[in-house]
Amino acid sequence: MSNQNGTISKRAREDRFQAHDYYQIDDLLSEDHLLARDAVRTWVKQEVSPIIEEYSEKGECPTHLFKGLAEIGAFGPSIPSEYGGGGMDEMAYGIIMQELERGDSGIRSMASVQGSLVMYPIYRFGSEEQKRKYLPKLGNGEFIGCFGLTEPDHGSNPNGMVTNIKEDGDSYILNGAKMWITNSPLADVAVVWAKDESGIIRGVIVEKGMKGFSAPEIHGKWSLRASITGELVFEDVRVPKSNLLPNVQGLKGPLSCLSKARYGISWGAIGAAMDCYDSALRYAKERSQFGKPIAQFQLTQKKLAEMITEITKAQLLAWRLGTLADAGKVTPAQISMAKRNNVNMALEVAREARQIHGGMGITNEYPIMRHMMNLETVLTYEGTHDIHLLITGQDITGLNAFQ
Amino acid sequence: MKLLVCVSKTPDTTTKIVFNAAGNELDTNGVQYIMNPYDEWYALVRALELKESPLGGSVTIINVGPDANDAIIRKGLAIGADEAVRINADPKSALNVAFQIAEYAKQGNFDMILLGKETIDYNGSEIGAMVAEFLDLPFISYASKLDTADGKTATIQRDIEGGIEVVEVATPFVLSAAKGLAEQRIPNMKGIMMAKSKPLNVLAPAPFDELSVPVHYDLPPAKASVRMIAPENMEELVRLLHEEAKVI
Numbered sequence A: 001m002s003n004q005n006g007t008i009s010k011r012a013r014e015d016r017f018q019a020h021d022y023y024q025i026d027d028l029l030s031e032d033h034l035l036a037r038d039a040v041r042t043w044v045k046q047e048v049s050p051i052i053e054e055y056s057e058k059g060e061c062p063t064h065l066f067k068g069l070a071e072i073g074a075f076g077p078s079i080p081s082e083y084g085g086g087g088m089d090e091m092a093y094g095i096i097m098q099e100l101e102r103g104d105s106g107i108r109s110m111a112s113v114q115g116s117l118v119m120y121p122i123y124r125f126g127s128e129e130q131k132r133k134y135l136p137k138l139g140n141g142e143f144i145g146c147f148g149l150t151e152p153d154h155g156s157n158p159n160g161m162v163t164n165i166k167e168d169g170d171s172y173i174l175n176g177a178k179m180w181i182t183n184s185p186l187a188d189v190a191v192v193w194a195k196d197e198s199g200i201i202r203g204v205i206v207e208k209g210m211k212g213f214s215a216p217e218i219h220g221k222w223s224l225r226a227s228i229t230g231e232l233v234f235e236d237v238r239v240p241k242s243n244l245l246p247n248v249q250g251l252k253g254p255l256s257c258l259s260k261a262r263y264g265i266s267w268g269a270i271g272a273a274m275d276c277y278d279s280a281l282r283y284a285k286e287r288s289q290f291g292k293p294i295a296q297f298q299l300t301q302k303k304l305a306e307m308i309t310e311i312t313k314a315q316l317l318a319w320r321l322g323t324l325a326d327a328g329k330v331t332p333a334q335i336s337m338a339k340r341n342n343v344n345m346a347l348e349v350a351r352e353a354r355q356i357h358g359g360m361g362i363t364n365e366y367p368i369m370r371h372m373m374n375l376e377t378v379l380t381y382e383g384t385h386d387i388h389l390l391i392t393g394q395d396i397t398g399l400n401a402f403q
Numbered sequence B: 001m002k003l004l005v006c007v008s009k010t011p012d013t014t015t016k017i018v019f020n021a022a023g024n025e026l027d028t029n030g031v032q033y034i035m036n037p038y039d040e041w042y043a044l045v046r047a048l049e050l051k052e053s054p055l056g057g058s059v060t061i062i063n064v065g066p067d068a069n070d071a072i073i074r075k076g077l078a079i080g081a082d083e084a085v086r087i088n089a090d091p092k093s094a095l096n097v098a099f100q101i102a103e104y105a106k107q108g109n110f111d112m113i114l115l116g117k118e119t120i121d122y123n124g125s126e127i128g129a130m131v132a133e134f135l136d137l138p139f140i141s142y143a144s145k146l147d148t149a150d151g152k153t154a155t156i157q158r159d160i161e162g163g164i165e166v167v168e169v170a171t172p173f174v175l176s177a178a179k180g181l182a183e184q185r186i187p188n189m190k191g192i193m194m195a196k197s198k199p200l201n202v203l204a205p206a207p208f209d210e211l212s213v214p215v216h217y218d219l220p221p222a223k224a225s226v227r228m229i230a231p232e233n234m235e236e237l238v239r240l241l242h243e244e245a246k247v248i
Helices: A031-058 A065-072 A090-103 A105-125 A128-139 A252-286 A298-326 A332-356 A358-362 A368-380 A385-397 B037-052 B067-079 B094-106 B127-135 B189-195 B234-243
Strands: A145-148 A164-168 A171-182 A189-195 A201-207 A229-240 B002-006 B009-011 B033-035 B058-064 B083-087 B112-116 B139-148 B153-160 B163-170 B173-177 B200-203
Touching: A031 A065, A031 A090, A031 A105, A031 A368, A031 B067, A031 B189, A065 A105, A090 A105, A090 A252, A090 A298, A105 A128, A105 A145, A105 A171, A105 A189, A105 A201, A105 A252, A105 A368, A145 A171, A164 A189, A171 A189, A171 A201, A189 A229, A189 A252, A201 A229, A201 A252, A252 A298, A252 A332, A252 A368, A298 A332, A332 A358, A332 A368, A332 A385, A358 A368, B002 B037, B009 B067, B033 B037, B033 B067, B037 B058, B037 B067, B037 B112, B037 B139, B037 B173, B058 B067, B058 B094, B067 B083, B067 B189, B067 B200, B083 B094, B094 B127, B112 B127, B127 B139, B127 B173, B139 B163
Parallel strands: A145 A189, B002 B058, B002 B112, B058 B083, B083 B200, B112 B173, B139 B173
Antiparallel strands: A164 A171, A171 A229, A189 A201, B009 B033, B139 B153, B153 B163
């Protein structure tokens, strides 16, 4: 807990996390996956856990971690290595996100935006020159990227966006505003989605310093406090035509990026849940009331047993999603189901874990409230909990209930 | 410089140690394994630093054990070793492990052979000295600093009881690494992917007759609970210390 000077106690910096693998899911993973998992887990224990409560409390982004995330290979691990990625498979990407979010959802967000929402669209839809120009620097952390889709008046309905580009000689003139953009105040590069003069959604790469482009920070968040969030404001920004992503038109461009990121979130949420469960299990065994550890009471056991059951189910969902993704067979609707289920699961695990920790659960001596508050964002961003349900509904009935 | 680093597989530090029914082997059920930290963090990383210095060279890692050890070896390659050798044996003694390493090292013409000062499972600290003896090389134990300007002579700082000792030694030699020799390196994703294409050569062991085999392990007695003795009952306290604790 914070003392009067606002410092964080030694206990909060200590990371006693031990992984729980109730169904021996490790047996389903390859040697590379386990190596990647252990590497990121070690990195999180060394670099994230000792500082995260402090940054979260201050509401400050630990920007020095961008370099470390790049060094460990957390930016675009499934982008081919010739473009500065890791050349790994989707399962590895998921596992890396799980381990980062075990530390903090905000740290995971830093990495998933850079990889899935910035590197991926440039890799998938960009020209060869764009790939060569941006991807290696995004991979090694020299450039920070952000992704502009959501607007102040268009969240769940991105198709309604008003941000637009108009041709003017060798350039496009970009106007509009984007909201809730992770990393934006720090970003060197923004992948921005805007409508052209025919109303077709196109992607453009906007660079820091372009005249008329600003990225003010959004303050006052009670969630993802260690991750920086902002707006993107475009006032007659002149973007060279060579910065247009040539190989995609329409909403499927940004949606395919979101599918990647949501896939990572469905793994990431498990990490946050594991951290809460692990802390609750340890606390329940150490804390005594009425002369015995509270883990010996049926109501505590019910909570713990349900937590590990739900985590195990989520792990199997994520693992299967990973095998489908690696086989190139995964559908966006399947990703929606896992994102929705696993994030909600994690939030419920956090709430149960908070109860097990009693009063201590509300302090920053334990990671519970931080995860819980973070997960409120994760439940809403990258497709809200409700929208994902409607995607499943549409997928199974063939009927659209969005409008 | 040609560098050989001996790496061992040990149970994770949080493992609950249980023995089999016969009491002569560790019950490996559910045990998570790691690379011995003294081998990994200090010996291997210092070897990699020397390789990356202007002196250049190569780092080979060697393990004596079954194919289940490949995951540990692969981690060494992911951290940056160039190639790996596994002597496919199931040794029962440190002497056998040292013999197998020495047999391999004889043909390798290595400038330095590095390994951790001990493994964190049996804590024997035997292998380094035995390898040096088999190869008739100098052995420098508990090294916490290793410098070499030319790759021919090294200055090594050793941790000794209550202080440090600095020694100079000509290559080739065998060195056991203590904390401080280097800093842990976490493998990155590129390293993990590159490790897949690095050679891991599996060699048959040289014939060796074990001179000793473990026959039984006992865990330390469980910690007894605290017993309160009334302050006026000094006689009972003395009796317990004498008869049960046997400390007076």
